[in-house]
Amino acid sequence: MKYKYKVLIVDEDENILYDIKKLLEQETYVxxxxxxxxxxxxKVKKDKYHIVLVDTDFHEMNGIELLKEIKRYDALTQVIMMSGHSTMEKILNSLEYGANDYILKPFRSMDHVIGVIDYSVQKLERWRKSIIEIVK
Incomplete structure (x- = not known):
């Protein structure tokens, strides 16, 4: 991965934030x-994030609402939803509103989390290459 992808992780659980951040920084993500x-x-309004991982459950704003706002602001941002309290409705709503993927907590493994993020990077790479070809 030559291009440095910027990731924002949004979760009320400090341990989740720490674990995923540590893992992604080892993979050279910002x-x-x-x-x-x-x-x-x-943060999304002020800076460009390529990938945003969002927990579905917050006290101040529903994760689905945050997903909608992020996609309304920048449709190309890859949003990956996470939840420890999933329902079929949450999963389907997330996908309907533009989530790239949905990860259940507790995570199967951190390799699974990296795999989901890598899939989003592959999608971004395809977009980047297409745009470069068009601009040429």
């Missing part, structure tokens, strides 16, 4: 974290 959905949206 990573930021926040425990607040509102702060996450402010």
């Amino acid at each position: 990573v930021e974290t926040t425990q607040s959905a509102m702060e996450a949206f402010e």
Whole structure:
């Protein structure tokens, strides 16, 4: 991966933030974290994040609402939803509103998390190559 992808992780659980951040930084991603959905949206408005991992459950704003706002602001941002309290409705709503994927917590393995993120990177790479070809 030559291009440095910027990732934002949004979860109220400090351990989740720490574990995923540590893992992604070892993979050479640029990573930021926040425990607040509102702060996450402010960050997305101020800076470009290629991938955003969002927990579905927050006290201040529903994760699905954050997903909608992120996609409304930048449709190309790859949003991966995460939840420890999943329902079929949450999963389907997430996909309907543009989530790239959905990860159940507790995670099967951190390799699974990396695999989901790598899939999003592959999608971004295809977009980047297409845009470069068009611009040529």
